Amino acid sequence: MLDSKLLRGNIDFVVEQLKRRNFTFDVDQYNKLEDQRKVIQVQTQDLQNLRNTKSKAIGQAKASGENMQPLLDEVSELVQKLDDAKSKLQDIQAKIEEIVMAIPNIPHPSVPEGDSEDDNIEILKWGKTATLDFDIKDHVELGEMHGMDFAAAAKISGSRFVVMIGKLAKLQRALTQFMLEHHIEKNGYTETYAPYLVNADSLTGTGQLPKFEADLFKTHLHGEEGEAKALYLIPTAEVPVTNIVRESIIKGSELPLKFVAHTPCFRSEAGSYGKDTRGLIRQHQFEKVELVQISKPDNSYEVLEELTSDAEGILQLLELPYRKVNLCTGDLGFSSAKTYDLEVWLPGQKAYREISSCSCFEGFQARRMQLRWKNPETKETEFLHTLNGSGLAVGRTLVAVMENYQDSDGSIAIPKVLQSYMGGITKIK
RNA sequence: GGAGAGAUGGCCGAGUUGGCUGAAGGCGCUCCCCUGCUAAGGGAGUAUAGGCUUUAACUCCUAUCGAGGGUUCGAAUCCCUCUCUCUCCGCCA
Numbered sequence: 300m301l302d303s304k305l306l307r308g309n310i311d312f313v314v315e316q317l318k319r320r321n322f323t324f325d326v327d328q329y330n331k332l333e334d335q336r337k338v339i340q341v342q343t344q345d346l347q348n349l350r351n352t353k354s355k356a357i358g359q360a361k362a363s364g365e366n367m368q369p370l371l372d373e374v375s376e377l378v379q380k381l382d383d384a385k386s387k388l389q390d391i392q393a394k395i396e397e398i399v400m401a402i403p404n405i406p407h408p409s410v411p412e413g414d415s416e417d418d419n420i421e422i423l424k425w426g427k428t429a430t431l432d433f434d435i436k437d438h439v440e441l442g443e444m445h446g447m448d449f450a451a452a453a454k455i456s457g458s459r460f461v462v463m464i465g466k467l468a469k470l471q472r473a474l475t476q477f478m479l480e481h482h483i484e485k486n487g488y489t490e491t492y493a494p495y496l497v498n499a500d501s502l503t504g505t506g507q508l509p510k511f512e513a514d515l516f517k518t519h520l521h522g523e524e525g526e527a528k529a530l531y532l533i534p535t536a537e538v539p540v541t542n543i544v545r546e547s548i549i550k551g552s553e554l555p556l557k558f559v560a561h562t563p564c565f566r567s568e569a570g571s572y573g574k575d576t577r578g579l580i581r582q583h584q585f586e587k588v589e590l591v592q593i594s595k596p597d598n599s600y601e602v603l604e605e606l607t608s609d610a611e612g613i614l615q616l617l618e619l620p621y622r623k624v625n626l627c628t629g630d631l632g633f634s635s636a637k638t639y640d641l642e643v644w645l646p647g648q649k650a651y652r653e654i655s656s657c658s659c660f661e662g663f664q665a666r667r668m669q670l671r672w673k674n675p676e677t678k679e680t681e682f683l684h685t686l687n688g689s690g691l692a693v694g695r696t697l698v699a700v701m702e703n704y705q706d707s708d709g710s711i712a713i714p715k716v717l718q719s720y721m722g723g724i725t726k727i728k
Numbered sequence: 729g730g731a732g733a734g735a736u737g738g739c740c741g742a743g744u745u746g747g748c749u750g751a752a753g754g755c756g757c758u759c760c761c762c763u764g765c766u767a768a769g770g771g772a773g774u775a776u777a778g779g780c781u782u783u784a785a786c787u788c789c790u791a792u793c794g795a796g797g798g799u800u801c802g803a804a805u806c807c808c809u810c811u812c813u814c815u816c817c818g819c820c821a
Contacts, residue, residue, distance in 0.1 A: 303778095307780090307781085308781090337779080337780095337781095340778080340779060340790085341779065341789095341790095343790080344778090344779065344789060344790045344791090345789085345790090347789085347790060347791085348789060348790070350801075350802080351790090351802080353801065353802090354747075354800095354801050354802040355747070355748065355802080356801095357747080357801055357802070358747035358748080358801090358802070359747080359748085361747075362747080367801085370801075371801055372801095373801085374801040374802085375801065377801085378800095378801070548738080669776095678758085680775090680776080
């Protein structure tokens with residue numbers, strides 16, 4: 300949600316900024332509704348004021364034993380008018396709300412212009428993309444040799460799921476433990492456990508609802524169909540973890556809040572049929588270690604740099620080649636003001652693939668979820684800034700380790716930093 | 729799943745024969761005075777959002793006492809639905 304003051308006070312700026320990300324904002328419609336809202340709101344409030352005054356007079360008349368019938372007649376007429384005005388006002392406010400909730404965030408000035416991922420700007424490349432002198436296998440081929448079973452998963456659940464048995468399952472757990480330990484012990488994040496099923500308010504707070512319901516798995520308590528009972532499987536830990544502080548006022552001395560959580564993530568992947576159908580890249584269920592920070596507004600972009608480098612640290616310790624890109628305006632997510640993607644090198648695909656996405660949302664989510672702090676300088680209650688990033692997507696990291704650490708015989712070396720988590724073995728044969 | 733109790737400002741807590749109660753009192757916090765630097769005393773202020781556009785401030789108005797709906801001229805107070813918390817019983821990793 301954009302700042303309503305910005306929307307009302309400087310709408311030309313908003314329109315221009317939204318155009319950068321190919322979002323056309325219907326200003327005429329919005330202005331028309333706003334004008335109507337103002338008129339009707341004033342009317343309604345005048346009527347309410349009148350009713351309140353008269354009602355008090357009735358109370359006083361009654362107390363002093365005067366005849367209050369004339370007043371009663373007067374007011375009952377008023378009430379009809381008031382009801383009409385109220386319902387009109389509600390309609391308009393609902394329409395405005397619908398429009399406002401569907402407006403994406405405004406890109407930060409440092410976000411490059413562009414229409415698609417082809418226009419993202421590469422900031423750095425790290426590590427050497429080794430040229431292996433044998434027939435490179437992709438992770439599906441390697442996986443089939445070491446207990447990765449897509450057929451079994453299809454039998455159990457359907458496509459886009461996986462079963463792993465044995466060493467690869469352990470390797471995934473080792474990756475998760477390693478990431479958590481590193482972020483907790485070295486980077487100062489607080490370990491967090493949170494629900495995997497969340498309500499609609501939480502998803503509205505972080506921006507997945509109302510616009511992106513089709514991407515989610517939706518459940519009903521007790522098989523009931525009522526909207527109030529609907530719970531959703533989390534598409535990312537960002538949702539439950541950021542919502543820990545929804546509707547609260549944080550003390551300045553407690554900031555920044557740094558949370559790390561490992562959760563499974565569930566995505567319906569509607570609209571991605573035919574994309575990445577092979578292997579582990581795009582699953583309905585995958586593991587992710589997520590970093591979330593709640594920051595004061597004035598230094599949130601420094602925090603974004605820090606959070607991104609915290610995620611990069613994992614790739615560097617795993618010695619996986621990657622590049623860092625600054626997403627262009629056209630590729631930016633709905634809620635984000637600026638996003639760095641980390642893309643890991645996958646020899647099996649001969650391509651860099653996204654493994655982490657680190658974003659600063661400024662006050663966009665905070666306004667939706669009423670997340671604030673008392674600024675000691677202004678003495679005002681102000682919205683905080685929220686940030687998050689994958690640190691990292693565990694399933695894709697597993698793919699990257701398998702493909703980058705493979706040998707000609709199909710065996711997979713264990714990265715040094717993971718060996719202690721793997722019972723000391725150095726290779727999966 | 730059954731029975732009961734409850735939800736009021738940053739916190740505690742009054743207010744249920746509906747009527748100057750946006751809310752007594754206390755704590756906490758901020759500012760000022762006195763004193764002196766340990767404590768005490770005096771005074772003022774202290775919810776959020778909208779009307780709001782403005783150079784700015786104030787005044788004013790509206791809404792909000794868990795959420796939503798209803799009754800009424802008028803609801804923190806009465807009625808209904810829901811959510812959450814607590815106690816007891818049942819069930820359960």
